[in-house]
Amino acid sequence: MSAETSFAALLHQSGLGADSVEHELGYSWKQVRRYADGEAPVPKLVLDRVTQLASARLAARPPAKFRFIDLFAGIGGIRLGFEAIGGRCVFTSEWDRWSNATYKANFIDGDDHQLVGDIRPFGERPELIPEHDVLLAGFPCQPFSLAGVSKKNSLGRAHGFDDAKQGNLFFYIRDILRHHRPPAFMLENVKHLQRHDSGNTFRVIRDTLEQELGYTIDFRIISSEPWVPQKRERIFIVGFRENVGFSFSDFDRMLPPAQDWPRLGSILQSHNEVDSKYTLTPKLWDYLQAYRAKHEKAGNGFGYSIFGDNGVTRTLSARYHKDGSEILVAGEPRPRRLTPTECARLMGFEHGCREWKIPVSDTQAYRQFGNAVVVPVIEAIARYMEPKLMEALERDRAGAVTKRAAVG
Numbered sequence: 001m002s003a004e005t006s007f008a009a010l011l012h013q014s015g016l017g018a019d020s021v022e023h024e025l026g027y028s029w030k031q032v033r034r035y036a037d038g039e040a041p042v043p044k045l046v047l048d049r050v051t052q053l054a055s056a057r058l059a060a061r062p063p064a065k066f067r068f069i070d071l072f073a074g075i076g077g078i079r080l081g082f083e084a085i086g087g088r089c090v091f092t093s094e095w096d097r098w099s100n101a102t103y104k105a106n107f108i109d110g111d112d113h114q115l116v117g118d119i120r121p122f123g124e125r126p127e128l129i130p131e132h133d134v135l136l137a138g139f140p141c142q143p144f145s146l147a148g149v150s151k152k153n154s155l156g157r158a159h160g161f162d163d164a165k166q167g168n169l170f171f172y173i174r175d176i177l178r179h180h181r182p183p184a185f186m187l188e189n190v191k192h193l194q195r196h197d198s199g200n201t202f203r204v205i206r207d208t209l210e211q212e213l214g215y216t217i218d219f220r221i222i223s224s225e226p227w228v229p230q231k232r233e234r235i236f237i238v239g240f241r242e243n244v245g246f247s248f249s250d251f252d253r254m255l256p257p258a259q260d261w262p263r264l265g266s267i268l269q270s271h272n273e274v275d276s277k278y279t280l281t282p283k284l285w286d287y288l289q290a291y292r293a294k295h296e297k298a299g300n301g302f303g304y305s306i307f308g309d310n311g312v313t314r315t316l317s318a319r320y321h322k323d324g325s326e327i328l329v330a331g332e333p334r335p336r337r338l339t340p341t342e343c344a345r346l347m348g349f350e351h352g353c354r355e356w357k358i359p360v361s362d363t364q365a366y367r368q369f370g371n372a373v374v375v376p377v378i379e380a381i382a383r384y385m386e387p388k389l390m391e392a393l394e395r396d397r398a399g400a401v402t403k404r405a406a407v408g
Contacts, residue, residue: 007047008036013054013108025049057108064088066393069129071119071137071173075102075368077349078136078188081378085386090130093119098364105357123172126179133393135185137173138373174208177215183392186381187237188373191221194235205237215239220248225312226255227376228348229264232315234373236381242395246388254380265309267345268329279336280324288325306330316346318370321363340365348375 011032018029025032025046035042065086070079073094083089089107092115094100100115107113114130122128177185194202209215217239224232240246280288292303304325307313313327316338320326324337338346340358347369349356358365 007042007050010047010050010054011036012104013058014050015057015108016050016053024053061088062086066133066389067131068134068136069093069132069176071135071176072139072169073099073103074138074372075099075349076107077347077373077375078138078186078378079107080349080354080375081373081380081382082134082136084379085382085389087134087382089113090132091116093117093122095119098360099368101359102357102365102368105359119169119172123169123175126176129176129180132180132182133184133396134389135173135177135180135182136187137185138188139170139173170205170208174213177209177213181241183241183396184385184389185215185239186385187239188378189235189237191233191235194219194221209237209239215241216243216246218246218248220251222251222377222381224348224374224377226258226261227380228346228374229262229267229312230314230316230346230374231312232374234377238381238385240388240392242392244388244391244395246385248384251381251384254384261312263309264307264311264313264329267342268309269339269342274336274339278339279331280328280334282334284323285334288323304328304335306335313346316343316370318367320370321366340369343369347372348377351376 016024016032021027021029021032027046031040032046034040035046066088067090068079068082068087069091070076070089071093073079073092074096076092079089079092090113092103092113094103094115095117097117100117103115116122173185173187193205196202206217209217217237219235219237221233221235224230224234236248238246238248288304295302305314306328308330315326317326320337320343327338328335329338340362341350343366344350344356344358349369349372360368
């Protein structure tokens with residue numbers, strides 16, 4: 001790794017930004033960015049100070065309760081949920097370079113954390129992955145989603161496990177689980193996974209996890225609506241190597257009270273914060289109205305959807321950048337798209353006091369949020385798992401001590 005790239009990572013780890021860098025370093029943010037981008041050599045005093053600040057910030061992190069790996073990580077939504085209960089990520093895999101850019105912009109690991117692209121070389125050689133307590137993976141859903149299957153069928157392409165590019169990536173998860181035998185895992189996918197190929201796909205997954213690998217699992221389809229103003233249903237599969245009695249049967253206690261379920265107005269930016277470029281052009285608005293009218297006449301339900309402040313939206317998808325038709329915000333003279341910041345809020349990445357950096361284009365941001373998990377849902381699952389997870393880790397550590405004593 002070059003000195004410039006290392007400095008960029010250290011700068012990120014240090015937490016310095018435009019509002020604090022001049023006070024700490026005596027240089028403007030513009031000049032320090034030149035150092036980070038490799039456009040000028042880094043003065044030794046600046047490098048030493050940034051290194052000191054980065055080390056202090058990393059050292060200030062609370063001790064980890066457990067270690068986890070983040071596979072098919074996207075922009076890190078699952079990671080956020082398990083960090084919330086004290087976990088520390090020790091390995092990340094995400095193949096998309098734009099998602100990697102967003103991931104790196106929002107987590108402080110830098111050189112302290114291994115972030116790789118393609119999972120396949122590591123699935124083939126799982127010993128290259130660090131030891132961990134929990135495996136987390138939102139493996140690619142397009143081969144199993146209702147929309148994805150429909151599109152592939154119309155194009156005469158394979159889907160599910162027969163999709164050579166994405167459908168068989170689940171088996172790399174299997175190989176990593178077999179090699180490392182972590183005490184627990186959590187997997188996420190579209191709810192249609194359970195029904196894909198008349199249930200055969202899910203049957204293979206269950207048999208692999210339970211019969212072949214010996215994990216005790218439970219699963220549940222969970223909607224995001226109690227936490228964010230979006231109807232987004234996903235299936236979550238949780239497994240434990242030792243049977244600790246985990247079940248999703250009591251998960252409803254994690255839901256906020258019905259009167260507290262949010263509405264769209266709670267995540268919308270004020271009018272003066274929204275650039276006019278997000279308002280639909282007259283041409284696009286005319287097209288969307290004509291398209292909807294044509295399908296209504298044919299008895300289909302296709303077409304745009306408009307939501308006001310009291311609305312709860314449809315599922316945000318990765319195609320949102322194309323025309324925004326699935327979620328339009330009511331307005332005059334024409335409706336508008338959600339902004340990327342509003343998408344971050346709709347997916348729970350900006351939640352409470354947490355801010356989310358978006359270092360990519362709008363197109364890439366829309367794709368990333370459309371492919372992401374809803375963070376408060378993951379946090380709720382992680383907190384629900386936590387008591388059984390701690391029990392499983394205690395068993396695992398006690399077993400390791402007994403094994404060492406027997407060998408000694």
